[in-house]
Amino acid sequence: MPIIAIAIAALAILFEQLIQWKYGPLGIIAFVILTIGLKAKNTWFSSIGAVLIVALLAQSG
Numbered sequence: 001m002p003i004i005a006i007a008i009a010a011l012a013i014l015f016e017q018l019i020q021w022k023y024g025p026l027g028i029i030a031f032v033i034l035t036i037g038l039k040a041k042n043t044w045f046s047s048i049g050a051v052l053i054v055a056l057l058a059q060s061g
Helices: 002-040 043-060
Strands: none
Touching: 002 043
């Protein structure tokens, strides 16, 4: 079980680094806001995070 937790944590760190590399600090902020909103079950926070991520994806594509 601890190996699974370590693997999940490593994947999360890798994902955050990938977002920061591709979308910069605003990508990390959007990802953190989305994560906080989902964990707290706060639709306002998760919606703002999702909109920021979509805006970043639309801008880069």
